[in-house]
Amino acid sequence: MEEFVQQLTNGLAVGSIYALIALGYTMVYGVLKLINFAHGDLFTLGAYLGLTLLTSFSLQDKMGPLAAVGLLAIMVMGLVALIGALLDRVAYKPLRDSPRLSAVVSALGASIFLQNTVMLIYGARFRVYPQDILPRTVIDFFGMPIPLMRILILLVSLAMMVALYTFIQKTRIGTAIRAAAIDQGAARLMGINVDRVILIVFMVGPALGGAAGLMVGLYYGQINFTMGWVYGLKAFTAAILGGIGNIPGAMLGGLLLGVMEALGAAYISIAWKDAIAFMVLILILIVRPKGILGERVAEKI
Amino acid sequence: MMALLDLNGVTKTFGGLTAVGDVSFTVEEGSVVGLIGPNGAGKTTVFNLITGNYVPNSGSILFEGRELSGMATNKIVSSGIARTFQTIRLFQKMSVVENVLAGCHCRMKSGIFSAMLRTPSQRREELAALELAMRELAFVGLAHQAENLAANLSYGNQRLLEIARALATGPKLIILDEPAGGMNPQETDQLVALIAKLKERGITVLLIEHDMSLVMRACEKLVVLEYGIKIAEGKPDAVKTDPRVIEAYLGTD
Amino acid sequence: MMTKKKGLAAIGVLIFATFPLWMKYVRPDDVRYWVDVINNVGLYAILALSLNVILGDAGMYNMGHAAFYAVGAYTGAILNTQLGVPILLALPVAGITAGIFSAIIARPVIHLRGDYLLIVTVGVGEILRIALINDVFGITGGPNGIFGIARPEFFGFKIKRPDHFFYLIWGFAALTLFLFNRLKQSRFGRALDYLREDAVAAEGSGINTDRYRLLAFLLGATWAGMTGSLFAAKMTIISPESFSFWESVVIFMIVILGGSGNMAGVILGTFIVIALPEVFRDFASARMLIFGLAMMVMMVFRTQGLLPPKPRKFNLPKLAEEGE
Numbered sequence: 074m075e076e077f078v079q080q081l082t083n084g085l086a087v088g089s090i091y092a093l094i095a096l097g098y099t100m101v102y103g104v105l106k107l108i109n110f111a112h113g114d115l116f117t118l119g120a121y122l123g124l125t126l127l128t129s130f131s132l133q134d135k136m137g138p139l140a141a142v143g144l145l146a147i148m149v150m151g152l153v154a155l156i157g158a159l160l161d162r163v164a165y166k167p168l169r170d171s172p173r174l175s176a177v178v179s180a181l182g183a184s185i186f187l188q189n190t191v192m193l194i195y196g197a198r199f200r201v202y203p204q205d206i207l208p209r210t211v212i213d214f215f216g217m218p219i220p221l222m223r224i225l226i227l228l229v230s231l232a233m234m235v236a237l238y239t240f241i242q243k244t245r246i247g248t249a250i251r252a253a254a255i256d257q258g259a260a261r262l263m264g265i266n267v268d269r270v271i272l273i274v275f276m277v278g279p280a281l282g283g284a285a286g287l288m289v290g291l292y293y294g295q296i297n298f299t300m301g302w303v304y305g306l307k308a309f310t311a312a313i314l315g316g317i318g319n320i321p322g323a324m325l326g327g328l329l330l331g332v333m334e335a336l337g338a339a340y341i342s343i344a345w346k347d348a349i350a351f352m353v354l355i356l357i358l359i360v361r362p363k364g365i366l367g368e369r370v371a372e373k374i
Numbered sequence: 375m376m377a378l379l380d381l382n383g384v385t386k387t388f389g390g391l392t393a394v395g396d397v398s399f400t401v402e403e404g405s406v407v408g409l410i411g412p413n414g415a416g417k418t419t420v421f422n423l424i425t426g427n428y429v430p431n432s433g434s435i436l437f438e439g440r441e442l443s444g445m446a447t448n449k450i451v452s453s454g455i456a457r458t459f460q461t462i463r464l465f466q467k468m469s470v471v472e473n474v475l476a477g478c479h480c481r482m483k484s485g486i487f488s489a490m491l492r493t494p495s496q497r498r499e500e501l502a503a504l505e506l507a508m509r510e511l512a513f514v515g516l517a518h519q520a521e522n523l524a525a526n527l528s529y530g531n532q533r534l535l536e537i538a539r540a541l542a543t544g545p546k547l548i549i550l551d552e553p554a555g556g557m558n559p560q561e562t563d564q565l566v567a568l569i570a571k572l573k574e575r576g577i578t579v580l581l582i583e584h585d586m587s588l589v590m591r592a593c594e595k596l597v598v599l600e601y602g603i604k605i606a607e608g609k610p611d612a613v614k615t616d617p618r619v620i621e622a623y624l625g626t627d
Numbered sequence: 628m629m630t631k632k633k634g635l636a637a638i639g640v641l642i643f644a645t646f647p648l649w650m651k652y653v654r655p656d657d658v659r660y661w662v663d664v665i666n667n668v669g670l671y672a673i674l675a676l677s678l679n680v681i682l683g684d685a686g687m688y689n690m691g692h693a694a695f696y697a698v699g700a701y702t703g704a705i706l707n708t709q710l711g712v713p714i715l716l717a718l719p720v721a722g723i724t725a726g727i728f729s730a731i732i733a734r735p736v737i738h739l740r741g742d743y744l745l746i747v748t749v750g751v752g753e754i755l756r757i758a759l760i761n762d763v764f765g766i767t768g769g770p771n772g773i774f775g776i777a778r779p780e781f782f783g784f785k786i787k788r789p790d791h792f793f794y795l796i797w798g799f800a801a802l803t804l805f806l807f808n809r810l811k812q813s814r815f816g817r818a819l820d821y822l823r824e825d826a827v828a829a830e831g832s833g834i835n836t837d838r839y840r841l842l843a844f845l846l847g848a849t850w851a852g853m854t855g856s857l858f859a860a861k862m863t864i865i866s867p868e869s870f871s872f873w874e875s876v877v878i879f880m881i882v883i884l885g886g887s888g889n890m891a892g893v894i895l896g897t898f899i900v901i902a903l904p905e906v907f908r909d910f911a912s913a914r915m916l917i918f919g920l921a922m923m924v925m926m927v928f929r930t931q932g933l934l935p936p937k938p939r940k941f942n943l944p945k946l947a948e949e950g951e
Contacts, residue, residue, distance in 0.1 A: 164923050171930065174741045177688065177741060179926040182918075182922025182925075189919060306746070306749065342761075351749075352754065354747065354750050355736070355754075359735045359736060362743070427831075448834055448835040448836070451831065451832065451833035456832075459828065463825055464825075464828070465820070465828065468821075468824065469939070475817060476832040479814060479818060485815065486810065486815050489813030492809055496813070499814075500814070504942075508943065523938070
């Protein structure tokens with residue numbers, strides 16, 4: 074029982090990180106019908122920027138640990154959001170009217186470029202996060218010790234997701250995003266500035282991805298320049314699992330995938346852990362490509 | 375006598391929307407039939423059902439007495455139905471003759487190995503296909519454009535090229551989706567003559583067209599759809615005066 | 628004009644074919660190294676040509692090509708080390724095994740749109756690599772791989788030095804070019820072009836698009852599998868490391884940068900991606916950065932790659948005049 078609860082909470086924490094990254098894929102896909110392959114590398118950038126800011130300002134000495142991490146998160150999210158917007162300008166905007174697959178190649182190129190930029194700046198080895206930022210508190214949960222960090226990650230991610238959902242559902246900009254996702258042309262005719270919608274999407278998604286990168290650094294303590302691919306692919310799987318283009322779907326898919334992976338690693342085989350997500354991905358694309366919550370529109374001939 | 379094409383109670387819905395509801399009509403061998411109706415009446419959907427791009431929810435589509443629904447599009451084409459598209463779908467970046475060779479494909483046999491070994495029969499087949507393609511281009515009057523890129527043809531000529539490609543599949547029935555779309559009056563006249571030449575060749579024609587002068591001149595029988603339902607069928611003169619058809623086209627006060 | 632071009636091409640081929648002979652005098656100290664670099668270019672060239680059938684001709688975004696390469700390499704290595712089959716005899720078996728593997732994989736996912744297919748093929752490559760590491764059938768040697776693969780023999784002549792391999796690898800590359808060029812000029816080659824340009828129109832013209840999608844995978848994977856066997860013979864050791872996701876990315880990049888659909892472009896792309904970083908070794912660590920950037924720039928300014936395919940030429944019969 075304890076093993077199960079440990080794995081479940083671990084899976085939920087990792088899953089909420091997948092969910093945060095998945096939101097970026099799903100939002101961009103919703104509006105542009107493009108898989109932003111470079112999104113995973115924006116997540117990596119978040120982790121490395123977090124490390125740099127943390128070590129160069131020693132924020133945790135000047136304020137409390139929680140305030141330091143909060144400020145850090147805001148800075149990382151802001152920076153990654155800017156890089157996301159820049160990425161769109163450079164790699165995708167010139168290709169809006171090109172065949173869709175040109176943008177896919179450009180996205181791959183951008184991913185390779187970002188990943189290697191990180192490698193050239195920070196080196197190819199694993200980098201270690203300072204270990205003493207957040208207290209390694211363990212909480213007693215019905216007699217079972219659960220690390221506070223896990224609960225924090227889950228709670229913060231959920232809070233961000235709820236905030237995003239409210240933003241999309243209740244604000245004017247959110248309505249514009251939803252309209253652009255349904256029909257860009259019609260949204261434009263209704264006076265919605267679609268370019269601005271795309272820009273916002275390319276800032277909000279990467280901001281959440283950057284936050285996820287920071288969380289991974291804090292949770293696991295070490296980061297690597299290639300981790301964006303693995304997390305990116307898993308988060309993408311989560312987005313597909315929940316139904317791509319669908320925001321609650323990305324959250325559901327992320328949590329589900331995290332739990333499946335953790336339980337699969339514990340009860341089936343740890344050696345196959347990384348294969349689980351890919352198997353889920355292939356199965357879902359064959360059996361139900363629209364995902365759990367998604368809907369698909371017939372393509373016009 | 376059995377009709378060449380026989381639609382019986384064909385229904386297709388998308389989500390909750392009925393695009394085609396219980397439509398039945400026949401196309402007799404050697405005839406020219408027009409499928410008309412206001413925009414959004416479901417005409418192209420009927421074509422897509424015949425060519426296997428969509429599968430009907432119910433009803434049957436018989437071609438020479440064989441059920442088509444559920445068959446793959448390429449099988450339907452090789453069984454003798456060729457089509458053109460409302461929104462021109464040529465291989466734009468390829469030459470005109472290569473476009474027609476696409477139609478020859480289903481009448482050829484050579485595979486990977488005979489192509490790698492370049493066997494005599496493969497070479498004969500390639501040559502025969504090229505000759506057939508040129509003949510069909512000449513038939514629609516585009517032979518002199520053979521090496522031009524499809525994208526460089528005028529709109530009207532692109533429509534003709536689609537017909538040549540369809541003819542290269544050796545069809546018994548050719549279905550044309552708005553063949554006069556984007557054509558000027560002279561081109562439309564030539565198209566009427568071309569349809570007559572198709573009939574002479576023994577090819578049955580089913581077409582969708584908005585240009586009423588063309589429909590009245592070219593077709594022997596009309597089928598009228600409105601909101602996915604057949605509202606009239608018969609000789610062009612009779613259909614023209616049918617009050618339900620007039621109402622569908624002009625509305626009532 | 629035409630003969631002059633052909634003469635130049637013949638001279639070029641001759642210069643290239645004697646590369647191991649004259650390199651001895653140009654770089655006496657590290658001739659083996661440079662011949663080995665060109666051998667690697669040869670292997671990647673064949674791999675990229677085989678991916679080109681799937682990606683360039685049929686337009687299917689396969690980024691798991693290293694998986695088929697791996698299946699071929701492992702099949703060849705296992706046949707050789709376990710059953711003592713000479714590696715060159717194992718080569719066609721390796722190809723067919725990789726082909727069958729690809730058909731099984733591709734069958735259910737072939738309808739997926741370009742970017743989804745790309746992700747799925749990445750996934751297949753990773754699952755295969757994890758399976759190899761986990762020694763899934765007990766015959767792949769786990770993370771250490773398989774070693775002791777015998778050198779190939781060609782009618783009693785033992786192929787072991789880099790210059791021997793130069794002729795084996797580039798001979799196979801030349802054969803590949805010859806056969807694939809014939810395919811390009813055939814019903815099969817045209818069918819892939821139609822499929823890539825507009826699958827709906829191709830199907831509507833009577834082409835069984837599913838069949839050709841599958842055939843493209845089958846042919847590309849078979850060739851990659853045979854190349855895998857050549858690789859195993861050259862290295863004598865193979866391990867899952869050699870078939871990582873990055874191998875697939877590199878092969879993909881070669882096709883896209885060189886000119887998808889054009890074999891001359893693919894060869895040029897291979898030299899640029901594989902040989903050039905060896906010449907400018909100071910930049911070797913930045914090579915992926917540069918190529919990534921090149922992919923982005925290329926899509927904006929030259930979508931079809933450095934050498935895009937040229938339209939086919941036909942010996943049009945005199946029928947043309949009858950038309951008007």
